[in-house]
Amino acid sequence: MAHAAQVGLQDATSPIMEELITFHDHTLMIIFLICFLVLYALFLTLTTKLTNTNISDAQEMETVWTILPAIILVLIALPSLRILYMADEVNDPSLTIKSIGHQWYWTYEYTDYGGLIFNSYMLPPLFLEPGDLRLLDVDNRVVLPIEAPIRMMITSQDVLHSWAVPTLGLKTDAIPGRLNQTTFTATRPGVYYGQCSEICGANHSFMPIVLELIPLKIFEMGPVFTL
């Protein structure tokens, strides 16, 4: 989960998120250098004693400041498109989970190996135990195996919601009447948090998502297979 006042990305828990972090670093370095150049130009403009009121054209400079940004945009676009198509690959998922958004909770359905369906409500502050996270912990977590491709089918029963887990690099809109699909493979076990990411009413901030990722051997012993 994010720590207080965190601005940067969370550590990656899936290969796609690792790629996104790499792309973010790459783009941020380009942005830093552009900002540095602009600050330098601003500094020169503010401190120069030279004045020239007769400038009419500057063809060479205009050519440079057209072609250079185009090159920079291509340098940013190529890795971006690569990751975009990589994220869209569907690589034979082992498990399919349905996630249905409601006002203001999530319903999860494990229907591959039986009929496990449950709701996931945020724990109200009065029900928190020591160590629980306020506004993040839920009564029923989504328990999933690591190192197995998982398909999430996301929809909504009422208004727009969005199912997001930053550490996995996932954010998919839950749209009533439409089934959206996202796939991921988690690389390490743990408890990972997300929050609804599409305004959906008064309690939009109070319908978090909690994934509990566990080794496959332990997952196979759990309620999904023993119902």
Add this chain to the structure above:
Amino acid sequence: MAAPPEPGEPEERKSLKLLGFLDVENTPCARHSILYGSLGSVVAGFGHFLFTSERSCDVGVGGFILVTLGCWFHCRYNYAKQRIQERIAREEIKKKILYEGTHLDPERKHNGSSSN
């Protein structure tokens, strides 16, 4: 402000954010690129001034940008290659542990093909 590291986890270095957003301590290759860029800027600017005795700030800034970018791409390419090699090594070790002694043992397949 940051959460304390778990025992056994490497401690996250204190972040130093250039221009308020580029975290050079925790971004791989950033510190290395900025330092080499600064050195390149000084060398280019000072060298230009020595040879021409003209204003060299522009050359210095240009040198900083070019050297930083060059070091950055070079370092990130090597870092990506290293990550891929680490991932392959991790997979091979896992396969070796899982299949050792069975007909799927990668070492047995390799020895079999080399003796043929």
